[in-house]
Amino acid sequence: MKRITGLLLVVLAFAGVLWADSALSITGAGATFPYPMYSKWFDEYHKKNANLEINYQSIGSGGGIRQVTEGTVDFGATDGPMNDEQIKAYQDKHGFAILHFPTVLGADVPTYNIPGVDVELSFTQEAIAGIFLGTITKWNDPAITGSNKGVSLPANDIVVVHRSEGSGTTYIWTDYLSKISDEWKTKVGKGASVNWPVGLGGKGNEGVTGTVKNTPNSIGYVELIYAIQNKMPYGRVKNSSGAFVKADLASVTAAAAAAVKNMPDDFRVSITDAPGKTAYPISSFTWLLVPAKFSDANKRDAIKGFVKWMLADGQNYTEALSYAKLPKEVVAKELKAIDKIQ
Amino acid sequence: MGTTTTTVPSAGPLAGSRSFLSRLRQGDEIARMITFLFAASVVLVTVLLVFELWQGSDLSRHKFGFNFFRTSVWDPIFGQFGALPFIYGTLITAAVSLLIAVPLGIGAAIFLAELAPARVSDTLEFFIDLLAAVPSVIYGVLGIFIVVPLMRQYIQPALKHSLGFLPLFQGPAYGVGFLTAGVVLAIMVIPYIISVSREVLLSVPRDQREAALSLGATRWESTWKVVVPFARAGIFGSIFLALARALGETMAVTMVIGNTPTISASLFSPGYSIAAVIANEFTEAVGDLHTESLIELALVLFILTFILNGVARLLIVATSQRGSGMGNV
Numbered sequence: 001m002k003r004i005t006g007l008l009l010v011v012l013a014f015a016g017v018l019w020a021d022s023a024l025s026i027t028g029a030g031a032t033f034p035y036p037m038y039s040k041w042f043d044e045y046h047k048k049n050a051n052l053e054i055n056y057q058s059i060g061s062g063g064g065i066r067q068v069t070e071g072t073v074d075f076g077a078t079d080g081p082m083n084d085e086q087i088k089a090y091q092d093k094h095g096f097a098i099l100h101f102p103t104v105l106g107a108d109v110p111t112y113n114i115p116g117v118d119v120e121l122s123f124t125q126e127a128i129a130g131i132f133l134g135t136i137t138k139w140n141d142p143a144i145t146g147s148n149k150g151v152s153l154p155a156n157d158i159v160v161v162h163r164s165e166g167s168g169t170t171y172i173w174t175d176y177l178s179k180i181s182d183e184w185k186t187k188v189g190k191g192a193s194v195n196w197p198v199g200l201g202g203k204g205n206e207g208v209t210g211t212v213k214n215t216p217n218s219i220g221y222v223e224l225i226y227a228i229q230n231k232m233p234y235g236r237v238k239n240s241s242g243a244f245v246k247a248d249l250a251s252v253t254a255a256a257a258a259a260v261k262n263m264p265d266d267f268r269v270s271i272t273d274a275p276g277k278t279a280y281p282i283s284s285f286t287w288l289l290v291p292a293k294f295s296d297a298n299k300r301d302a303i304k305g306f307v308k309w310m311l312a313d314g315q316n317y318t319e320a321l322s323y324a325k326l327p328k329e330v331v332a333k334e335l336k337a338i339d340k341i342q
Numbered sequence: 343m344g345t346t347t348t349t350v351p352s353a354g355p356l357a358g359s360r361s362f363l364s365r366l367r368q369g370d371e372i373a374r375m376i377t378f379l380f381a382a383s384v385v386l387v388t389v390l391l392v393f394e395l396w397q398g399s400d401l402s403r404h405k406f407g408f409n410f411f412r413t414s415v416w417d418p419i420f421g422q423f424g425a426l427p428f429i430y431g432t433l434i435t436a437a438v439s440l441l442i443a444v445p446l447g448i449g450a451a452i453f454l455a456e457l458a459p460a461r462v463s464d465t466l467e468f469f470i471d472l473l474a475a476v477p478s479v480i481y482g483v484l485g486i487f488i489v490v491p492l493m494r495q496y497i498q499p500a501l502k503h504s505l506g507f508l509p510l511f512q513g514p515a516y517g518v519g520f521l522t523a524g525v526v527l528a529i530m531v532i533p534y535i536i537s538v539s540r541e542v543l544l545s546v547p548r549d550q551r552e553a554a555l556s557l558g559a560t561r562w563e564s565t566w567k568v569v570v571p572f573a574r575a576g577i578f579g580s581i582f583l584a585l586a587r588a589l590g591e592t593m594a595v596t597m598v599i600g601n602t603p604t605i606s607a608s609l610f611s612p613g614y615s616i617a618a619v620i621a622n623e624f625t626e627a628v629g630d631l632h633t634e635s636l637i638e639l640a641l642v643l644f645i646l647t648f649i650l651n652g653v654a655r656l657l658i659v660a661t662s663q664r665g666s667g668m669g670n671v
Contacts, residue, residue, distance in 0.1 A: 062626035086628075159516065164601030164618075166418075166626020189419035192626040200518060200612050201601025203622065210486055215494070215516060 024298055029057040030064020030077030033168045033223060034286045037104055037323050038077070041314050045306055052302050061168045062192055068289050069093065074299060076289035079106075079168020080175070080192065081268035096293040099340055100267040101307055102285040105256050105324035107224040107247045108173045109234035109282070113212050114139060114154065121235040122147045122244045128237065129181035131158055131219060133188075134198035139217060147238070154217070161211045161220030164201030166192035172284040173221050176272035180281075224252070225322040239281040240273050251280035252324035260329040267334070283324075293342050304341050311335055392644065399638035401630055410638060416603045416619075418628065423635035425642055427603035431520065431613035432646065435595060436588040438524025438609065439531055444581055446528075447535025451577075454536065455543035456565045467540065474533035482597035485526040490517040490598055493525070498610055509607040518600040521609035526598050527591060531584035538583060542576030543569060575658045582654035589647055592617040616643045 028038075035058035042054040059067075061078035068076030069090050081100055082090070090098045110123055127143045130136030136143055139153040163170045174190040188194050200215075202208035208220040209230055224247045227234045236244040245251050258276035263269055273281045288307070294300035311331045318325050326334075365371045402410065402423060413424030454463045494517030501511045546569045554564035570577070592615075600612020601622065616639050627633040 060625040062628050065628075157514065159514075164596065165622035166628075191419045192628055193418045193623050193632075195415065195417035195419065195422075196602070199602065200516060201614075201622075203596050203601065207486075207597065211518070214486075214491055 024051060024302055025053045025055065026074045026299060026302055027055045027057075028064075028075040028077060028288075029059050029067045029073045030289070031061045031079045031168050031286055032058040033079050033106055034077065034104055034323070036225075037318065037321055040317055040321060041306075041310055044314075044317065045309060048309075049302075049305070052306075054306065060166065060192075061171070062166055064289065068098065068291070074294075075291070075303060077103075077287065078289060079284065079286045080171035081270075081287060082289065094291065094293075096291065097340075099290045099292055099337065101288040101290060101334055101337070102267050102326055102330055103288055103310060104318050104326065105252050105271075105283055105285055106172070107252045107255075107280055107283040107324075108169055108176070108221045109224050109227050109247045110219060110221055110237065111209070111212055111227055111232045111234045112219040113216060113233075114156075115216050117151060117153065118233070119151055120233065120246070121151065122238070123235050124238045125180040129177055129184055132160060132162075132177060132196075132198070133181070133183060134160070147244070156217040159215050159218040160196075160199030161202050161208050161215070161218050162196050162199050163205075163208060163221075164203050168192065168284075168286065169205065169221070169223050170194065172272065172282060175270055175284070176282045179270075179273040224248075228322055237281055239277075239279055240275055241277045241279075243277050245278065245280045247280045247282070249319060249322070249324045251278055252283045253327060255279035255281065255283040256285065256324070256330065257327040260327055263330065263333060265337075267330075267337070285326075290341055292340055300341060304338055307338055307341075308335065392641075395637055395641040395644060399634050399641055402634040402638045405631065406635075410635075411642075414603065414605055418623070418632045421629070421631050423631070425616070425639055427605050428614055428616045428619055428639060429642065429646070430605045431523075431599065431603075432589060432615040432617070432643070434520050434609075434613065435523040435527055435599065435615055436585060438521060439527035439588045440581065440585060442525065442528035443532045443535055443584055447532045447580070447584070448539055448577060450532075450536045451539035451543060451580075452565060452570065455540045456569060457561075463540075467537065470533045470536050474537060478530065478591060478594045479597075481526055481530050482594035484529075485522065485594060485598040489522055489526055493517045493522050502610075510609050513606070513608040513610045515610055516600065516612060518598050519610050519612045520599070520606075523595050523599040523613070523615070524609070526594050527588045530591065530594060531587050534584045534587060535580045538580035539573070539577045542573040542580070545576075546572045574661050578654065578658050578661065582651065585650060585654075586647060589650070590617055590643070592621045596621060616640075616646075 035056070038056050038058075042056060046053060056077070061080055064073075064076035064078050065082055065086060067073045069086070071094070082098065087098060110128065112121065121144075124143065124147050127136065127141075127147065130141070130143055137157055138155055139158055140155045145151075145153055171190065171192050174184075174188065174194050177188070178185040178190045188197060200211055202211040202220065205222050205226040208222055209226065209232060212218045212220040212232070222232070224234075226232075234247065236246045238244050254276055255271050255274040258274040258279045259269055259271040267285070267287065269285070271283050271285065274283065290303060290307070294303070311326070311334055315325050315331070362371065406413075406423060410423065410425050411429070412426060413422070414426040415422045415424050416427070417423070454466055458466070494515050498511075498515035498517070498521070502515065505511045550568050550572055551564050554568040555561075559567065595615050596618035599615060599618060601614055601618060602612040603614045603619070604611055606613070620636050620639055623632070624636050627636055
């Protein structure tokens with residue numbers, strides 16, 4: 001009997017130690033696009049801080065905004081910044097602000113499948129807007145051939161492919177189209193899901209990829225990382241300085257650097273159609289959404305610690321996963337903003 | 343599947359003669375109460391579901407009213423929501439799938455139940471049950487990689503060539519669309535039709551067959567004119583089970599339907615279904631109106647299923663009154 005009691009005590013003591021060790025668990029939810037990066041970060045950070053566990057559910061940007069507003073998670077994540085209405089709703093509900101922290105950068109690229117054409121195409125703003133508005137319907141339209149001299153484009157109908165589900169990728173794409181085309185802005189607008197004038201909907205990046213690969217004469221848009229990993233052809237896009245730029249980590253970071261001068265204090269900035277000769281025009285930040293006040297001091301310190309680490313050491317992990325780094329100026333500005341978390 | 347409320351006749355008079363306590367002691371009452379609770383929970387869940395959907399769609403019901411069913415613009419940015427293309431897509435794909443699956447499924451069931459040797463029948467039944475248990479996302483992948491290319495390269499051009507004068511088979515062949523979604527759904531629901539119909543046919547009493555044969559009917563005549571009509575209600579049951587699955591299928595449909603809210607006479611055209619749009623847009627819905635419109639779509643799907651289920655009940659009642667003996671699946 002005594003022995004059993006002793007054993008029990010030892011087990012209890014062990015359990016107590018384990019309990020104390022994994023005491024702090026922070027949950028987050030939101031964007032799917034940066035999920036591979038975030039899970040790597042949370043994993044690495046956990047290795048350094050064994051008593052902190054960060055759980056992240058990649059349920060989509062809209063879901064991330066909703067859950068953080070409802071207070072069911074400790075932080076959210078989104079590919080498109082919260083709009084003024086959502087920020088106000090958060091402020092009204094909680095009595096304090098929600099803060100945006102840019103984490104990494106991504107880009108959308110136009111990917112296509114035209115039988116007989118295996119060169120890299122160059123797209124002007126007019127061409128991209130026209131194709132997705134349905135006003136340019138054939139591959140040999142002058143708006144496309146004009147910037148692709150020497151490429152023989154067929155007289156076939158263009159099949160447009162877009163994302164069927166609401167997504168941050170679509171937000172970036174439509175945000176760009178709204179900036180370069182007034183017709184798009186008034187007829188369609190920007191958002192995670194929009195009323196597409198033309199085209200087929202594919203589910204997920206893989207759905208768009210599959211449809212483009214399977215459908216001759218089609219064009220779609222996917223995340224840069226996805227195009228690289230799947231070795232899909234993607235085109236150069238004309239930026240606001242008139243240069244045709246191919247999306248890569250450098251040109252995406254260049255787009256962010258160009259936006260630094262006008263970076264607002266709340267970091268809610270769109271960097272599509274950014275100025276600068278080397279800037280890729282369909283780029284975007286992706287953000288963490290962190291409440292400005294925590295009732296639990298441990299959680300607050302843990303999140304502040306993580307954001308600090310993410311801005312310093314964390315940025316070294318980005319390029320291995322094909323995400324573009326934050327520009328130094330943005331990092332410096334964010335480090336100051338961390339103090340707003342109370 | 344065909345749930346019917348049957349009361350056990352022997353329980354009534356016997357139970358009345360004993361006191362509540364003695365019944366309690368013997369466990370009858372406990373069993374009755376527990377099973378009643380289980381049965382009641384089903385009703386409760388249904389009522390709660392409708393209530394939640396009704397409440398959750400308040401904003402969109404008030405804003406759009408009946409126009410929700412009449413308009414076909416679905417624009418989350420400008421807050422215009424009309425359900426018509428989704429209702430259309432749901433009904434069309436379900437109809438196409440049944441048009442393919444019913445003759446195939448019932449034909450196969452007749453073969454398995456009446457004509458095939460028992461060993462063959464049981465072996466095949468094993469595979470059919472296996473097919474019925476395959477997750478729908480796998481059928482979706484099958485659809486993307488096999489059905490869609492087949493459709494675009496061979497079936498749709500052939501249909502256009504031979505039956506192109508019909509508005510059903512016109513327009514560009516993308517591969518994805520109503521027809522493809524219908525075909526994939528048909529593949530998914532056939533196992534249900536076969537499996538249930540076979541059981542029903544097998545349970546037709548021997549006497550019926552023997553009587554037909556003794557009157558000089560051939561094997562086929564006895565099957566087609568006696569056994570099948572006898573099992574009619576059960577076969578209908580299997581079809582409505584298939585219909586219910588086709589109406590609510592989400593994953594496989596969204597992978598092959600094209601996800602474009604259009605209403606077109608052409609089966610080649612890409613479309614959209616209610617279940618698919620809910621699955622696609624709900625997680626990223628921005629703003630209350632968008633979310634509530636999606637919830638109202640769920641309500642519409644529920645009502646649609648409810649109406650079709652009611653029609654199914656009526657059909658079964660109507661046909662079983664016309665002389666067939668078996669009412670239930």
